[in-house]
Amino acid sequence: MKYVNCLLAVLFVVLSATGPALAHKVNLFAYAEGGTIFTESYFPDGRAVEGGKVLVYDSKDKLLLEGVTDTEGFFNFEIPKADDLNIVIEATMGHKNCFRLKKAEVEAGK
Structure with a gap:
């Protein structure tokens, strides 16, 4: 019985710790098409x-541009560089x- 109580206590702590972390996650998706980068958050x-x-950075972590998502979570911009x-x-x-877009994906979207 002592083992079961200990196991339940550990299970409670683990589940309590992961619940809020998952609830506060934010998702981002991006792709290039027709000279534009489309993002959805x-x-x-x-x-x-x-x-x-x-915020959009190049491979050397230089900030290229920034913007704000609209009411639907979208932000689109012209491809700043290959x-x-x-x-x-x-x-x-x-x-x-x-979200990282590889150079090949960016070039394919021009």
Whole structure:
């Protein structure tokens, strides 16, 4: 019985610790097409990241541009340069994620 109680206590701690972390995750997806980079940002429950700050860096971590997501979580921009691009979303309450587009994907989208 002591073993079962210990196991239940450990299970409770593990599940309690991971629940909030998953609830605050933010997702970012990006692709290049027709000379434009299209991004979409959303929370796991499907809500769009409205007014999220988008930062775009090149392969040397130089900031190329920044913008803000619209009410549907979209932010689109012209391809700034043929390079690996690291696209970062900063959502509410400090939630952050990134998406890397490889140079080949960027060039294919021109």
